[in-house]
Amino acid sequence: MRSVKPKKFLGQHFLTDLDVASRIADTVDACPSLPVLEVGPGMGVLTQFLMQKARPLKVVELDGESVDYLRRTWPQLEDDIIEDDFLKMHLDRTFDGQPFVLTGNYPYNISSQIFFKMLDNRDLIPCCTGMIQKEVADRICARPGTKAYGILSVLIQAWYTPEYLFTVEPNVFNPPPKVRSAVIRLTRNSVNTLGCDEALFRRVVKTTFNQRRKTLRNNIKPLLAELVQSSKNDDSIGENAASFLADDLFNLRPEQLTLQQFIDLTRRIHERF
Numbered sequence: 001m002r003s004v005k006p007k008k009f010l011g012q013h014f015l016t017d018l019d020v021a022s023r024i025a026d027t028v029d030a031c032p033s034l035p036v037l038e039v040g041p042g043m044g045v046l047t048q049f050l051m052q053k054a055r056p057l058k059v060v061e062l063d064g065e066s067v068d069y070l071r072r073t074w075p076q077l078e079d080d081i082i083e084d085d086f087l088k089m090h091l092d093r094t095f096d097g098q099p100f101v102l103t104g105n106y107p108y109n110i111s112s113q114i115f116f117k118m119l120d121n122r123d124l125i126p127c128c129t130g131m132i133q134k135e136v137a138d139r140i141c142a143r144p145g146t147k148a149y150g151i152l153s154v155l156i157q158a159w160y161t162p163e164y165l166f167t168v169e170p171n172v173f174n175p176p177p178k179v180r181s182a183v184i185r186l187t188r189n190s191v192n193t194l195g196c197d198e199a200l201f202r203r204v205v206k207t208t209f210n211q212r213r214k215t216l217r218n219n220i221k222p223l224l225a226e227l228v229q230s231s232k233n234d235d236s237i238g239e240n241a242a243s244f245l246a247d248d249l250f251n252l253r254p255e256q257l258t259l260q261q262f263i264d265l266t267r268r269i270h271e272r273f
Contacts, residue, residue: 004043004069006175010062011107015045015131017172024131025049027165027185028101031127035095039086039104039114039130042066044074046105051076058094060086087113091121102128108177111136115156118186122159126188137164137182149255150212154205154262158194160186196266204266208254216257217250220269227273244272 006012015021024046028036035056041047043066050057051074060082061067067083082089087110094100102125106114111132118125135148141162142148156162165183170176194201207223208216224241249257249265257265 004063004065007063011109012040012042012063013105013108013173013175013177014042015105015172016174018045020168020172021046022049023166024103024105024129024183025053027129027183028053028103028127030129030185030187031101034127035098035100037091037094037100037102039102040107041070042105044070044077046103047074047077050103056080056095058082060084060089062086087117091117091124097124099124099126101125102130104130106130106132108133108179112152115140115152119155119159122188128160128186129184131168131181131183133177134167134180134182137184140184140186144258145256147255151206151209154259155202156186157259158201158263159189159191161189162186194263194266196263197270200270201263201266204269205254205262208257208262212254214253215250216252216254217245219254220245220250224269224273227269240273244268 004014006014015024026049028050033055035058036050036053038047038050038057038059041059041061042063044059047057047059047070057077058080059070059077061070062083062085064083067081070081071078082094102118115128118128136152138148139150139152140156141164142150142153163185165185168181168183170178170180173181203223204220208219211219221241224244228240249261
């Protein structure tokens, strides 16, 4: 049977090693009984092992050629193949509102967007596993004070506990990527609320890491100016922010702040501006 040609614009690197595929499939066992949604099944190398898990499985695939291949090769999946863009899906409709495990060999070019969508649907996704670029996996699992610590680290660790499971070499893909890959698992923690304005929390984290080599003081000024302007506060940014920014905290660089410090900072900004 003719195979699917990997498409660069979709970030496709098809896994060819069955042992690795089986190990990835086993990562969903940490969340037993829940249905599984696989993103980007391609030719079904991972899918065939997920089908052995004896639980509901659906796969979402944007590439029409891959969808045709899946239908021919795995006819038992016919009613569970979703031909759609995962990033545009209404996930509350996938399993009729039931929570599910998200997994896949995620396309490198949209992996961060996949995790942001996961965060937006965290009440539906208690567990997320899969393979991504090693650099992204390192960022997700990074601790404060390290070079890899950044936006993904803070935002994901606010709601999930990340585990770096194992590294995957380029030679098990077609075509081989130019970087190493890694398999991770994210398990929903017990946090239901951060105790701060969560939309502002995201803005604070993203803004402060925009220029990570600068101090927090320099990075946060534009955001404070926007907040002052949007609130129609008569205080000038120079007057209102100067005393606020005098705290020694703002001498730090963003990668030096813990998750709790970002939450506390967000609360202070919300109260002040």
